[in-house]
Amino acid sequence: MDAYADSYAASLKDPQRFWLDAAHAVTWSRTPRRALDDSRPPFYRWFPDGELNTCYNALDRHVEAGHGERPALRYDSPVTGATAAYTYAELRDEVARFAGVLRDQGVGKGDRVVVYMPMIPQAVVAMLACARLGAVHSVVFGGFAPRELAARITDAAPKILVTASCGIEPGRVIAYKPIVDEAIAASDHPPTSVVVLQRERLRADLGPRDHDWDALMANARPAPCVDVAATDPLYVLYTSGTTGRPKGVVRDNGGHAVALTWSMKNIYDIGPGDVWWSASDVGWVVGHSYIVYGPLLVGATTVLYEGKPVGTPDAGAFWRVISQYGVKALFTAPTGIRAIKRLDPQGGEVAKYDLSGFTALFLAGERLDPETYRWASSILGVPVVDHWWQTETGWAVAANPRGLQELPIKPGSPTVPMPGYDVEILSPSGEVLPPRTEGAICLRLPLPPGTLLTLWGDDDRYVESYLSRFPGHYSTGDGGYIDEDGYLFVMGRTDDVINVAGHRLSTGSMEAVLGEHPAVAECAVIGVHDALKGQVPHGLVVLKAGADVEPDTLRAELVAAVRRDIGPVAAFKEVSIVDALPKTRSGKILRKSLRAIADGRVEPTPSTIEDPGVLDVLRRVLAPPPTN
Template sequence: MGEHARNHERSLVDPDGYWLRTAELIDWDVKPSRALDETKAPFYKWFPDGRLNTCANALDRHVDRGFGERTALIWDSAMVPAKRSFTYRELRDEVARVAGALRALGVDKGDRVIVYMPMVPEAVMTMLACARIGAVHSVVFGGFAPKELAARIQDARPKVVVAASCGIEPTRVVAYQPILDEALAMSDHRPDHTLMLQRDAQRAELGPGYLDWDDVVPTAAPAEPVSVAATDPLYILYTSGTTGKPKGVLRDTGGHAVALAWSMGAIYDVHAGDVFWTISDVGWVVGHSYIVYAPLLVGATTVVYEGKPVGTPDAGAFWRIVQEYGVRTIFTAPTAIRAIKKVDPKAAEVAAYDITSLAALFLAGERLDPETLQWASDALGVPVTDHWWQTETGWPIAANPRGLEPMPVKPGSATVPVPGWDVRVVDGEGRERETGREGEIVIKLPLPPGALTTLWGDDDRFVESYLSRYPGYYHTGDSGYIDDDGYLFVMGRTDDVINVAGHRLSTGAIEAALATHPAVAECAVIGIPDPLKGHVPFGLVVLKAGAAPDHDELRAELVAAVRRDVGPVAAFRDVAIVPALPKTRSGKILRRTMRGIANGRTEAVPPTIEDASVLDALKPILRDRP
């Protein structure tokens, strides 16, 4: 048995002992005497008698051990442009003041704080400040529209909202205050205060209820870390649900810290003093785990990048960051590498920079195609590895554990299940598939530390969404297979949530936006392959009787409706106007069948179809989209 196999077996046979030993990576105010509490299964708890503070583990302990002058965070904005860096001592002091400001605004242990900010250092500081005083943060991606923001405010019911006046994109400046004002008007919850970070690109006019960051934070009394139970919540992160209503994934404090600290060394082979660059946004789980918390927990340097380093003729922007800061490991989505390959197919820009510091490239968030894998491997000359996880899991389920035992790369595979994750592949009846046979990917309970513990305020929905289909297992919603070597191949989603450039989006939310148009009688949205983003949404709409709008104008209005209600992140551009949608006799739209046709598969006509001719008429449209 190799080192990975030994660790994986120990983690499943004796999870209590395995994770209690792993917990030594963290400084505890009260050391846990046991790891796993199964008394209220399936609501498992990790380190139930332990106490700690995540912010103290991420910042204070490194300062206390003499590493206060080590660089903790580098902010590089191609949008302003500007650069700033913070040592561990400087970041701790800044975070302590933000924590003191939040406390002065009435935020206490257990209170929620919504963070609606772009990729600026203050977003990271606010997240860590919440952790410092035991508050629960819920970060909302700055690209989300008022309706999506309102749903999160309504559910989390924050004491305070912390926002920025704007986000800066390559082609425009997005004012955040009008979005926030509209979202608050949609919600029946009113936060006590909104703390606004003013940016020079577009300053906000602050009305009642708003406070200027510069008037509150610099003069705040620094707050010391608050000891919390390991089982206390650290954050809520909302993810798309198939009903269109977002699900508030709840992350605990102790299990999260232990899992992320372990993953940095075992999976990414990143340690204290190394520079780690995760190209994502703090609004997504990747940003939470591997921009903010994990690198700082182990004393590494994290790069916070504002802008799009790829997708423009300047493909070299990507490699400039590696050269300038000595990046050891990059973590991004395959979309980014495909974009670079598109504008620099011969990798000339790679050769123009000194990237000898780079040791590995990790990709996740969507399926990595073999062509992109090969291009990156040849261009960079370092291991390029896919790995797989979800918002709900918080850290990788399957990976090539480079710090534990590097393994050969197989195109199309996320490599092997990580210690703690008991991955199985089953058929529709819950029977395990034999090696090489595709089925639904499930994970035997209990989930390891760091995974979601429940959904915010909705235990029943947690069980219904993830644990009810196959009792005793977490249902990932992905399909795939395991080969003879134990490698896991993840083939795609089994539900109606699509993956756009690593961002999970509900087709239900997009359909709801389309349905607001007065000419639309009904609609369906499916995910179709895209060479850059992995998948993009494709809409089919049926018009109301008598409606005869100009089709080009209608398409433009529908695209605008999705941008308004869901946001630009949906990447919604393609819509077809069709006479009817294929349905079962019970009235269910055959989305899965249409998705299969659009993805180039030969789909058998379901026996429950109401009118096969409707599907036949749609096949040319699905295969030859606009």
């Protein structure tokens, strides 16, 4: 671990020197002489005396260095049958023109722009155009309901909203304009105008405040890059699942550029000319960090995929894209790999494609179960690298730094903390726990560059939400432990802990056991009410395609496995086989909704659980006991 250990130790011992050295990979209009401003804790700022433009670093500097003809973006849309490619020069010119459109609409430095678009190149253009002007973009996942969009408009108070006439998914077309109109009508701070990209599949009727994207672009004058302070906000991204006022994570320009540039080289081993694919959506933090900014900052080619690679019975979609574009590394969620495993348990689709240039699969977004890790490793023959981070952190807290020093992989662990992240496992009373003792995963302040600065317009809520539980630390909300080798194991959200007869047990640990069974494709464990023990665990499992197993036999085997690996104390006795588990649009299992149903706080309805079969099971096995 010499290279990693030296780098990590240096980042904690002398963060000023470490991050100033890392900042040399970024082009500054005013080079910072200080890395960290710690004069007003807990509100830390990175590179306080630096100035730069993020769009310039992502596009212009590569063109000026003579790399204008290098591919910057590959667009692949199986839902429309369209593909497109943009060189760095072409993308720079398109972004400069749309920045001119925004400027002509009155957008300037510090103004907010809400972007509500599908996975099309214009979404990337809109984000970079905001960065070019020093404006603050807030991307909302395309297809979010009007109420969710309205809450974000109200909080961000944008000057402009940028959208498309529709989004296209396998089997359906979603009209965006009615959603936007309803959201604007319900918001307290509506934008002054809306820019609409008309798509041929479904065109929208434009109203008085609406402007056609193509018409504006036809007469646009390119806008130059506007220098901003490193500490100025680049974007606001609202966390999913927020109730009440949404929580808008604020990301700065300087720290963000430095951290993502460092991560692309040292974690993902991606540099100039490499082809990188992050199979996510620009509406999520993964899309911000590793579809748009990260790969472009280092001069790589990024793949933008419209559709769901496993949204149809096509187990070869991932491998087709990797082969067609020469992808060096893929980043996706374990859910996607499990879906492929379910469709193609033997991995036969892989052999149909040339994956000779593919070097690594990176997984994040949820816990990587050991069985999925082993399956993917076996069929792909490349390292399958788990890593762990959050919307709030913006880049990996723990990872295997393949570009710095590739470390041995331990199934179930996202490997080790990355530079700048001082990870500690704390007891409920705030004591640092010894190795292999499970507790709350916390990050000692200050957080490294690229992480959240605060919540938009609400410093007090930032402190209350993340910094108050363990003073001097950022509370991740996840539980886990660190082993004797320094490897971090993330067992799940701390609210995934259930109390069985006074024993606090991790449902994540039980899920890991269930996932080991060769017939199980996906699983979730939920605590349900028990008159004697308070709570008992109940397993929900999805079977692999073609699994030939007797349900009663499977249940007995799973119960025995949990009893063997967790112990009788788990009181694990109930398993239900379901066709599917309820998930978010990004593919994460809706464990929070399942817990709410189990607790009786939410009634399972088609609006919360779309699959009728799953709905029936949830009503039967998770219904709260009747009250007298």
